[in-house]
Each structure stands twice: as structure tokens, then as C-alpha cells.
Amino acid sequence: MSLHYLVRKPKKEISNPPLLILLHGYGSNEQDLFSFAEELPDELLIISAQAPYSMGFGGYAWYAINFDDVNGKFSDLDQARSSITKIASFIDEIKVKYNTNPDKIFLLGFSQGAILSYALSFNHPNKANYILALSGYINKELLPKELPKNIVTEYYTSHGTVDQVLPIEWARNSKPFLDELGLKNVYFEYPVGHGVAPQNFYSLKSWIEERL
Numbered sequence: 001m002s003l004h005y006l007v008r009k010p011k012k013e014i015s016n017p018p019l020l021i022l023l024h025g026y027g028s029n030e031q032d033l034f035s036f037a038e039e040l041p042d043e044l045l046i047i048s049a050q051a052p053y054s055m056g057f058g059g060y061a062w063y064a065i066n067f068d069d070v071n072g073k074f075s076d077l078d079q080a081r082s083s084i085t086k087i088a089s090f091i092d093e094i095k096v097k098y099n100t101n102p103d104k105i106f107l108l109g110f111s112q113g114a115i116l117s118y119a120l121s122f123n124h125p126n127k128a129n130y131i132l133a134l135s136g137y138i139n140k141e142l143l144p145k146e147l148p149k150n151i152v153t154e155y156y157t158s159h160g161t162v163d164q165v166l167p168i169e170w171a172r173n174s175k176p177f178l179d180e181l182g183l184k185n186v187y188f189e190y191p192v193g194h195g196v197a198p199q200n201f202y203s204l205k206s207w208i209e210e211r212l
Contacts, residue, residue, distance in 0.1 A: 018104030023113030
């Protein structure tokens with residue numbers, strides 16, 4: 001497999017289970033989002049992927065974020081693009097290995113994982129049917145020059161209004177961008193920082209349930 005991962009098999013016997021892949025944030029690991037797997041619908045096959053770049057001390061990144069005096073904070077976009085390709089291959093591998101439902105593929109990313117989930121949906125159209133982008137934003141530098149016209153993916157996006165890591169303004173740009181492309185999407189804000197509020201979790205859970 002192209003990425004290390006944890007798995008929660010469906011709690012009920014199902015021949016072609018719907019698939020939910022979790023992509024953690026910068027400096028975290030595959031255990032992080034997996035902690036709420038037990039609360040999600042029984043029929044889902046849940047896969048929590050570990051990002052490829054080790055930061056030491058059990059932390060991983062999908063791409064490096066560098067800090068220096070000249071450029072300030074900047075992202076390694078080549079690493080990000082490489083991770084997008086790896087995630088796309090990983091989805092295909094998981095689909096084959098677990099014989100999942102090809103029309104029920106959910107990709108849920110937090111922070112850096114959300115940024116790449118958005119980017120994947122434009123670079124590999126319809127690889128995932130549903131994108132859940134939590135505390136992230138659309139980084140246009142990671143999108144193809146010509147945006148595909150055949151996307152039918154649906155988006156669930158949410159952000160904390162007091163997020164000190166990724167400003168709320170960046171997230172607020174996502175809905176107008178998706179609306180302009182005619183893509184189905186919902187956007188929610190919660191009075192929290194860089195994290196997932198309980199109300200946010202219940203909201204995304206019901207959004208998933210409605211699409212199973």
C-alpha cells in the first residue's frame with residue numbers, strides 16, 4: 001500500500017461497504033481523527049491514513065511548512081503535489097482490497113488534510129464522491145490550470161471562527177468558489193479555534209448518513 005493506515009471494518013456484514021478515508025493535519029498522525037471512528041455509521045469502512053513525511057516524535061506531514069526570515073512561512077508545494085498523487089493511488093488500492101462501493105467514497109481531511117482533499121477533487125475528478133474539508137481552505141496553487149468541467153463531487157466544509165492557525169477568511173472563500181463552479185456544497189462556522197467542535201461532528205455525521 002502506498003500509505004500506512006488504520007482500519008475500522010464495517011460493524012455489519014456488507015459486501016460493498018461505503019468508504020470513508022481520513023486525512024489528518026500537519027504534525028499529527030493516523031491515530032488523531034481515528035479517535036472518532038467509533039461514533040460514525042456502522043456500515044462504513046473507515047480508513048485513517050498516515051501522511052508520508054515524518055517530523056519525528058510521532059508526527060507526520062503531507063508536506064513541509066517552512067519558516068525563514070526571507071519568505072516567512074511557505075509550503076512545499078512539490079511535496080503537496082506528490083502527496084495528492086499518493087492519496088489518489090491509495091484510494092484506488094483500498095477500493096480494490098476491500099471491494100468498496102465505487103459510488104460512496106467519502107474523503108475527510110482536517111487542516112492540511114482538508115487542503116489536499118480539496119486539491120485532489122480537482123486534480124483527480126470524482127475520485128471521491130464526497131469531500132469533507134474541516135478547518136482547511138482551497139489553495140489555488142494546488143489546482144490544475146484548467147479546472148475540470150465534469151466534477152459531480154459534493155462538499156461539506158466547516159471552520160472555527162477563532163482559528164489562529166488558518167484564518168477564517170481563507171475558509172470563507174471556499175463556498176463562493178464552489179458555488180461559481182456549480183458544485184453542491186455546504187459551509188458551517190463554529191465558535192472554536194483550530195479543531196472540531198462537538199456540534200460540528202454531529203453535523204458532519206448527519207451529512208454522511210444522508211448520503212449513505
